[in-house]
Amino acid sequence: MNPISEETLQAYVDGELGADEVAQIDTALVHDELLAHRVQQARAMRAQLKSLFDPVLDEPVPEQISALLRPAPPAVSVSTIPLATQTAHRGFGAGRRRSSRRWLLPGAAVAASLAVLALAFWWHAGNSLVRMQDGRQFAAGALSRTLDQGLASAPDSSAAISIGLTFRGTDGHICRTFVSHDSPAMVGLACHEAAGWSLPALSTSSASEGGEMRQAASDLPPAVQAAIAARIRGDAFDAQQERAARDGGWR
Amino acid sequence: MDPSQSVREAMLPLLPRLRRLARALAGQLADADDLVQTVLERALTRADQWRPDAPLDKWMFAIARNAWRDELRARSRSQNLFAPEEAGITTADGSSAPVQKLELAAALAALPPDHREVVALVLIEGMSYAETSELLDVPVGTVTSRLARARATLQAHLGNDS
DSSP states (O other): OOOOOHHHHHHHHTTOSOHHHHHHHHHHHHHOHHHHHHHHHHHHHHHHHHHHHTHHHHSOOOHHHHGGGSOOOSOOOGGGSOGGGOOOOOOSOSSOOOSOOGGGTTOHHHHHHHHHHHHHHHIIIIIOOEEEETTEEEEOHHHHHHHHHOOTTSOOTTOSEEEEEEEEBTTSOEEEEEEEOSSSOEEEEEEEETTEEEEEEEEEOOBOTTSOBOOOGGGSOHHHHHHHHHHBOSOOOOHHHHHHHHHTTTO | OOOOHHHHHHHGGGHHHHHHHHHHHHOSHHHHHHHHHHHHHHHHHTGGGOOTTSOHHHHHHHHHHHHHHHHHHHHHHTTTTSOOOOOOOOOTTOSOOOHHHHHHHHHHHHSOHHHHHHIIIIIISOOOHHHHHHHHTSOHHHHHHHHHHHHHHHHHHHTOOO
């Protein structure tokens, strides 16, 4: 008697067999208790999975999801949006960004202009964390100091800026991600150059309910993630490499 | 540039199934709904790429699967450097699930992504092997072997494979 393979049996359970093969297995099932048990088990598994996930079908669709499919609202005037409520980025966090994101609907252009606005605000706020040189952005003040001295492996919880990951870029420069917790919260990527820490990516970020920045990887704004992806070569530094890089002046 | 209202309307009835798929892929409720939002955003910006003769649901499922793969990549890239996500599995009803259901949900979440995908598409969404093969862009034989291995793992986790 031909043993029936696991894959044939699964195809039987999943309704993927032709009538002839189905008839063949139906016949075999009558006499083969073990086979019948395997079929029953595979069916039970399928039923259990369905019963686990099918209730989702009956749940009401959350407003922030169905809202995305409504007709696009008229263009939003940027100046009317309070900076404090911005959630320019969302990734796949653990449900911390339940605030309205409908303003994102008009698209990336608005998001981009908001980011620019926030950056201008941030800059203007007297923090002097960013300076311009030859038309490029560089870290200044406390940001520059934190990038020089801060270690993700030895975080200073009282600091307004914290460091995320550190890695060596494809061009040989060392780059570091950072988060500024002061409102408006900013997330960025800084790369060490002769002239200082250049800022190839800088973005507004969402703050969690506690006003505290979340640093889950997935919460990095897409612009920052893209900037990392474009530069990273190999793995990010571990604590030892990070410390060694600092002691070596980030060369 | 703005996707036509008809595409939006066509997507609306697909949301429950899209949420179910996202829940099966992502495990956690919040992650799953974030995934759905990402899928809608991508689908709306790429609505012009959708060919009306192709099933809209499969197109969106493929976007969901790719978006989840992107997310897993982004997570693994910085997993050593950022606070870990809270562990936790949410079943569909989000509450007092029987122990066995929780075990099954945990076993599903522990599967490698390529196994979890076929379980989600074939066993939960109910797609055929051929449709799944097309959506994942792998041969049918790969779908069936992944599915068989995923089933064996799930069964073993449930501990009732005697």
